[in-house]
Amino acid sequence: MKTILVTGGCGFIGSHFIREFLKKHPDFKLVNLDKLTYAGNLDNLKDFSGHKNYKFIKGDIADPKSVAKVFQSFRPDFVINFAAESHVDRSIHGFGGDFINTNIYGVFNLLENANKFGLEKFVQVSTDEVYGSLDLNSSKKFTEETRYQPRSIYSASKASGDFLANSYFSTWGLPVTVTHCSNNYGTHQYPEKLIPYFTLRAMTNNPLPLYGDGKNVRDWIYVLDHCRALELVLLKGKAGEVYNIGADNELSNIDLAKKILDILGKPHSLISFIKDRPGHDRCYAIDASKIKRELGWKVKYRFDQMLEETINWYVGNPEWTKKVQKKTGVFNPHMDL
Template sequence: MKIVVTGGAGFIGSNFIRYMLSQHPNDEFINVDKLTYAGNSENLSEVRTNPKYRFVKADIRDRAALEPLFKEGVDAVVNFAAESHVDRSILQPELFVLTNAAGTQTLLDLSRQYGVGKFVQVSTDEVYGTLGATGLFTEESPLQPNSPYSASKAGADLLVRAYYETFGLPINITRCSNNYGPYQYPEKLIPLIIYNALHNKPLPVYGDGLNVRDWLYVEDHCRAVDLVLRQGVDGEIYNIGGHNERNNLQVIRTILSELNKPETLIRHIQDRPGHDRRYAINADKIRKELGWAPQYHYESGIRETIRWYQENMAWVEQVLEKSANSGL
């Protein structure tokens, strides 16, 4: 199988490519990434010489750059490419709409034209909006996005659905809870807290710190997407969640405890606009229909993540330097 993975130099995409090369050594993977601040070719340095792996620097909005790849013949597309940081979407909504929605439409159109056998749209539970103290998001939950980021992802999801209903393009949509693990860009909560705690810097917490997320170790997510790619029923949506609900303060305290750092490092800062209070995923569908279940518990996943960042601080410093030099 020849698989185009877009956004494959980012956090989840690079973990997915490494996982897939280890599990499916006979498949061919073409990594299409624009290499924005969040994309890093070093994330895949260990597979660079693998004959089953190829990197193409391109924007998913650039049809002319992408079309030659599709002309070669592509069996599947897994679309991870997206602007994903909510704070940045508040500052630059247009960029998120153009990349996340218009870019997805370009990929869909090429997939339709060149007969791609499966298009997997990797989305987010944020398209569902926010939950109260109880309840879980299901695949039937209405789309009620509350940030420009989640709205742009919801728009992309609707385009993917439309290409299935209108043109018969074989698609699946996955909606995952918050991922964490190796190679995550250090603006995100868990790597930011690990980095700052290791350097005895203040740990910024939005508002009261009681916003709840369902935490999913990235390798568990990769296994789920692989199952959907190979066994998912055309046209279906699959929620992927770790069933590990923790509020931000609980996450931070877990990291501080593992690192033996004091809670006096915690600093509460002004909350961001439109900050969803709680996300939680019902993943019964993918569990029952495809046999998926997470292998990492929250505590073991956090320990693995902390260990990775401790052993790869040079990578973190390189990413932060790249971000500073680009003015981001």
């Protein structure tokens, strides 16, 4: 039986990945190493806590001793690294050190141990934000050849993690693959992120704060489409390669806010404009033709349907939200209303 070390598996995407992978691959053991920051939630995988092929370890990827112990104990055949500080606003508002620690030094610790013990594949889960920002209304999309131009502490720290990962491939031949995905949405996402945040605010008739003119564009992908792409990259992706993942679904924040309000039957007058985020990237759009061509991945989920299902999940699971809020406090203290 092969072992996969999943880091950050109690977060939004990692928990979906673990659930889907365990359901499909009974011949793999998954070890989830997670620090349980404010964004990590054991409840996201409550139904799998006693699963015979699943083991949770509380630990910090930025702590060399914890990481070494996990490698010694489990000798993973694969690593997929989701663990990260992931919210741009927090990187702007005083938590930059956490981003450097986890997204750079943590990645280094994982790579050092992977190189020492050897493995079949190391997947570094990264973001399209490392490419910087596109001009609004340009027809350009980010390809795997696009130059890195990160513009926030979050994206700069993720870019550094990617460079480190690639350097272990060039220097030692460690089988590393890096992925760049666009904005994910789905259930169990910590409600600082736009879709759950706006949904919860609209449900309670609170204004939806939109940065700047609201015309910034994001390219949305349903979380399970991302997870299937990562499964393919982990099992079939080529070492030393980079794969972009996106669903060709670009939408401005204001149009997304209107869709959320329409689904909830709330008035558009709840939209309120606030001072723009410093260095706010204007537009992201991903060209995912390489992963489609080389690994046979394709988009399965339709945006309008899954957006509605996602919103209905937050409406139907107030206990999940209440519990998270009790543990972590205000969801997005940085949006200045």
